Amino acid sequence: MTETNANLAALVGSRICHDLISPVGAITNGLELLDLAGAMQGPELALISDSVRSAGARIRFFRIAYGAASDQALGRPEILSVLDGFGSGAKLEVVWSPPGAQPRHDVRLAFLALQCCETAMPFGGRVTVTAEDGDWTVAGRADKLHADADIWASLEGGTFCEISPARVQFALLPVLAQEAGRRVSLARGEDWVTIRF
Numbered sequence: 344m345t346e347t348n349a350n351l352a353a354l355v356g357s358r359i360c361h362d363l364i365s366p367v368g369a370i371t372n373g374l375e376l377l378d379l380a381g382a383m384q385g386p387e388l389a390l391i392s393d394s395v396r397s398a399g400a401r402i403r404f405f406r407i408a409y410g411a412a413s414d415q416a417l418g419r420p421e422i423l424s425v426l427d428g429f430g431s432g433a434k435l436e437v438v439w440s441p442p443g444a445q446p447r448h449d450v451r452l453a454f455l456a457l458q459c460c461e462t463a464m465p466f467g468g469r470v471t472v473t474a475e476d477g478d479w480t481v482a483g484r485a486d487k488l489h490a491d492a493d494i495w496a497s498l499e500g501g502t503f504c505e506i507s508p509a510r511v512q513f514a515l516l517p518v519l520a521q522e523a524g525r526r527v528s529l530a531r532g533e534d535w536v537t538i539r540f
Contacts, residue, residue, distance in 0.1 A: 445474070
């Protein structure tokens, strides 16, 4: 993937997320009004509300991970809000340690690394994100870790044979890291995986 393709993909990602977040927000507002009016109650409303909340959180996450990054900083409360919604539907506990606001391009790389970890944790687990002196670590641990060796090797510059929608983060992370003058490194064990950049 070239730098031009990565930039174009980021613009497409931004556009899609921008166009989807408004109708999802409108559905959320409509459900709240129905709930307040007592027009609709029961498990059906709870199921729809949870699904819409999860969809909204995913869109916000994808907007940062796949959208165009700028030099603007993202505040810690905003990051935690996005991660709270993202982890709830995925049985994933995410611990975000970096204090204060962080550069959007660094958060973007961390989110892509987080998604790589999520791919290896189909039954859930815990991912911890730390940053020290500009060096970031995204470490995942799970009782059942399913990490395809070939896909994970692509993070360190190996060839990536097949890009599927579910694995696009593995192709994008090294490209965006290189653009930022960083190199992705990887360490893995039986029940853990660590990505550094």
